[in-house]
Amino acid sequence: PFHTTRLVLPELSSRGEPREFQASPLLLPAPTQVPQPAGRVASLLESHAIQLCRHTGRDRPGDEDWVHRAPRHPTQEDTRAQRQRLQKHLAEHLRQTWGRPGAPAQARDLGELLQAWGVGARTGAPKGSRFTHSEKFTFHPEPEVQAAQVCDVPAPSQQPEQDTRAAQEQELESLREQLEGVNRNIEEVEGNMKTLGINLVQVEAERRQSELNVAEREQVLRLKSRAAELLPDGAANLAKLQLVVESSAQRVIHLAGQWEKHRVPLLAEYRHLRKLQDCRELESSRRLAEIQELHQSVRAAAEEARRKEEVYKQLVSELETLPRDVSRLAYTQRILEIVGNIRKQKEEITKILSDTKELQKEINSLSGKLDRTFAVTDELVFKDAKKDDAVRKAYKYLAALHENCSQLIQTIEDTGTIMREVRDLEEQIETEMGKKTLSNLEKIREDYRALRQENASLLGRVR
Numbered sequence: 001p002f003h004t005t006r007l008v009l010p011e012l013s014s015r016g017e018p019r020e021f022q023a024s025p026l027l028l029p030a031p032t033q034v035p036q037p038a039g040r041v042a043s044l045l046e047s048h049a050i051q052l053c054r055h056t057g058r059d060r061p062g063d064e065d066w067v068h069r070a071p072r073h074p075t076q077e078d079t080r081a082q083r084q085r086l087q088k089h090l091a092e093h094l095r096q097t098w099g100r101p102g103a104p105a106q107a108r109d110l111g112e113l114l115q116a117w118g119v120g121a122r123t124g125a126p127k128g129s130r131f132t133h134s135e136k137f138t139f140h141p142e143p144e145v146q147a148a149q150v151c152d153v154p155a156p157s158q159q160p161e162q163d164t165r166a167a168q169e170q171e172l173e174s175l176r177e178q179l180e181g182v183n184r185n186i187e188e189v190e191g192n193m194k195t196l197g198i199n200l201v202q203v204e205a206e207r208r209q210s211e212l213n214v215a216e217r218e219q220v221l222r223l224k225s226r227a228a229e230l231l232p233d234g235a236a237n238l239a240k241l242q243l244v245v246e247s248s249a250q251r252v253i254h255l256a257g258q259w260e261k262h263r264v265p266l267l268a269e270y271r272h273l274r275k276l277q278d279c280r281e282l283e284s285s286r287r288l289a290e291i292q293e294l295h296q297s298v299r300a301a302a303e304e305a306r307r308k309e310e311v312y313k314q315l316v317s318e319l320e321t322l323p324r325d326v327s328r329l330a331y332t333q334r335i336l337e338i339v340g341n342i343r344k345q346k347e348e349i350t351k352i353l354s355d356t357k358e359l360q361k362e363i364n365s366l367s368g369k370l371d372r373t374f375a376v377t378d379e380l381v382f383k384d385a386k387k388d389d390a391v392r393k394a395y396k397y398l399a400a401l402h403e404n405c406s407q408l409i410q411t412i413e414d415t416g417t418i419m420r421e422v423r424d425l426e427e428q429i430e431t432e433m434g435k436k437t438l439s440n441l442e443k444i445r446e447d448y449r450a451l452r453q454e455n456a457s458l459l460g461r462v463r
Contacts, residue, residue, distance in 0.1 A: 003039045007047045031186050301349050
């Protein structure tokens with residue numbers, strides 16, 4: 001299928017001169033208006049067909065409506081109707097132009113037919129662009145030669161039908177060759193336009209670079225001109241320049257002194273804050289270690305309580321498995337004592353844990369108060385230490401006191417830890433000594449013998 005594009009052609013005035021400008025933009029050549037090369041021939045044929053139909057419709061105003069629908073692509077329903085209508089108008093135009101079959105030859109030739117169709121040139125020499133003139137000189141023959149060729153064409157009524165077809169094919173071939181030549185010229189012009197566009201970009205870049213170079217040179221020239229203006233009175237100007245340099249140096253020295261005045265207190269404050277940060281990090285690490293130790297002790301106590309709870313459950317289950325009718329008052333009493341001891345130990349462990357938590361909270365509260373008090377005192381003393389030497393010494397003593405107090409607290413905590421470990425070891429020693437393993441083992445053996453005897457007596461009774 002052929003895809004056509006609506007072509008915008010120059011309108012012809014009464015003097016026969018084409019208008020090269022319409023609505024202010026430059027009118028492009030007809031082949032350039034079609035983006036696809038394959039649709040140029042179809043677009044040109046469609047444009048000529050529309051011109052023919054408009055020319056034919058001047059005498060019949062009632063048939064002009066279908067001409068306005070011709071530039072668009074026809075739908076599938078009205079394609080056949082439009083083709084039949086176009087064939088009808090072409091046949092009618094040919095009959096009006098060449099006369100009826102068998103009539104004498106008219107004085108109209110091919111040049112008049114082309115002129116009637118709007119393809120040939122009209123009165124006067126049209127004024128066109130450079131591309132139009134080049135195309136005209138390249139592909140259009142001389143007017144005399146063209147007139148001779150047109151006059152040499154015999155009337156269709158006097159030629160056989162085969163000669164007419166051959167002439168039409170030859171003319172169509174020549175038109176195709178001319179169209180190909182025009183397309184080649186258009187492609188060459190497009191290539192030249194692209195090359196010129198690239199050259200234009202390069203020239204623009206060179207122009208901008210030249211403008212930059214000119215601006216730099218103007219700046220240098222301006223400086224040199226000012227220096228040249230100062231040359232006649234060189235000594236005075238040199239003295240002025242020396243004064244400016246000296247004033248700039250003095251200003252730099254003054255700014256450096258001001259910077260030192262601001263830098264020294266800032267540096268002292270930075271060092272002080274860095275020291276506080278180090279102290280806080282040490283305190284945080286110490287407290288973290290204490291918390292970890294406390295967690296470990298809590299986990300150990302919980303594990304011990306869990307183990308004793310399991311022993312208690314096991315003893316209770318063994319008690320339930322024993323026969324109910326046997327008098328075991330001593331064993332029951334011992335089991336109850338063990339359970340009571342376990343409960344007492346559990347209560348003591350819970351009390352110790354709660355006391356430890358309360359003590360830890362109190363220690364943390366006192367430590368926080370101490371840190372806040374020291375921070376406020378340090379800030380107040382540090383503000384006055386800049387002005388008075390006695391206050392500066394007091395600040396140093398305060399820092400030393402704080403450090404000694406921290407060391408003393410650490411020593412007390414270490415001493416408490418050691419004492420707690422010693423107490424735990426003493427309790428373990430007392431526990432081991434109070435166990436009386438041998439005597440307990442003998443008691444267990446006696447109980448076992450008594451239990452076997454009772455079981456044997458019970459079995460004898462059952463039998």
